[in-house]
Amino acid sequence: MTALPRPRVDTRASAQTRADAPTRADAHVPQPRRARFDWADVPLHWIPGDAHSTHVINSLHLFLPAGERWFVKVMKQALPLVTDDLLHDQVRAFMSQEGIHATAHGTAAAHLRAHGLDHAGYDRRLEVVFDRLLGDHRLPGRRMQRAWLDVRLAIIAAIEHYTAVLGDWILRADALDEAGADPVMLDLLRWHGAEEVEHRSVAFDLYQHLNGSWALRASVAQVVFPVLLALMLDGTRVLMGEDADAPRFRPIGGYVAGMDKGRLPKLLWLAMQGPRYVRPGYHPSLEGDMQRALDYIARSPSHIRAL
Ligand SMILES: [Fe+2]
Ligand SMILES: [Fe+2]
Numbered sequence: 085m086t087a088l089p090r091p092r093v094d095t096r097a098s099a100q101t102r103a104d105a106p107t108r109a110d111a112h113v114p115q116p117r118r119a120r121f122d123w124a125d126v127p128l129h130w131i132p133g134d135a136h137s138t139h140v141i142n143s144l145h146l147f148l149p150a151g152e153r154w155f156v157k158v159m160k161q162a163l164p165l166v167t168d169d170l171l172h173d174q175v176r177a178f179m180s181q182e183g184i185h186a187t188a189h190g191t192a193a194a195h196l197r198a199h200g201l202d203h204a205g206y207d208r209r210l211e212v213v214f215d216r217l218l219g220d221h222r223l224p225g226r227r228m229q230r231a232w233l234d235v236r237l238a239i240i241a242a243i244e245h246y247t248a249v250l251g252d253w254i255l256r257a258d259a260l261d262e263a264g265a266d267p268v269m270l271d272l273l274r275w276h277g278a279e280e281v282e283h284r285s286v287a288f289d290l291y292q293h294l295n296g297s298w299a300l301r302a303s304v305a306q307v308v309f310p311v312l313l314a315l316m317l318d319g320t321r322v323l324m325g326e327d328a329d330a331p332r333f334r335p336i337g338g339y340v341a342g343m344d345k346g347r348l349p350k351l352l353w354l355a356m357q358g359p360r361y362v363r364p365g366y367h368p369s370l371e372g373d374m375q376r377a378l379d380y381i382a383r384s385p386s387h388i389r390a391l
Pocket of ligand 1: 152181182185186247276280
């Protein structure tokens with residue numbers, strides 16, 4: 085494997101080129117990167133003997149592509165409103181990273197279909213959520229249109245809180261290695277998780293730049309966690325139902341069994357993320373470990389293969 089130079093975190097606001105840029109907690113500009121995944125030898129139950137934990141995590145392959153493409157659509161509308169050069173660069177890089185993530189998880193979803201798991205009905209429910217409910221609506225007047233954009237940016241910022249904390253979690257989930265989890269699947273999750281840590285602050289800073297209302301941020305966050313949980317549960321149910329070799333779907337018991345083995349995040353820890361996010365002084369720059377994330381990307385086999 086080729087050894088790449090170890091990237092360093094640059095949290096300075098690029099003082100030489102951006103002397104007028106405001107000081108921000110996360111001045112790092114994310115870097116869009118390609119990654120190539122070869123699914124040919126990846127077994128359906130890529131956590132050996134643990135179909136439930138496998139499909140809980142597989143549910144990400146179903147809803148992340150739709151969600152991340154929706155992020156990009158919404159941010160395209162917000163980008164012309166950004167008056168800060170550094171933030172503008174960060175948002176563009178964020179959009180590019182999310183587009184690449186969506187494509188990568190789409191290949192994993194195709195791998196599930198190749199194993200005979202049909203999730204077309206679930207995909208149609210996602211279309212209702214992202215294209216109809218959260219899509220563009222004909223709203224009267226610019227103020228209403230702008231308010232709807234701000235609500236959607238608040239939703240993205242809240243989701244990105246969870247992707248950052250889960251990204252950091254997967255980078256530290258040694259129990260998955262110990263369980264013999266497939267290295268290609270783990271690499272997809274860790275490459276993506278690392279980039280979620282890398283761009284942890286962008287959606288939040290964009291929301292703060294264009295609106296910044298704590299009340300809106302806090303109220304939106306109350307809805308985001310239950311919806312993410314419902315999407316994950318529904319996706320797991322669909323995949324378990326389609327998998328002839330999986331045991332009966334047990335939403336709580338199955339999850340807790342994987343959680344107790346360290347293969348899934350602790351539910352209590354996940355539930356605590358909401359209250360942490362709505363603290364008035366919260367900033368995502370305190371989430372995860374940026375250097376650990378960049379170190380992982382530098383040695384990610386799928387990223388190295390795509391160079
Ligand atoms: Fe992503
Ligand atoms: Fe993200």
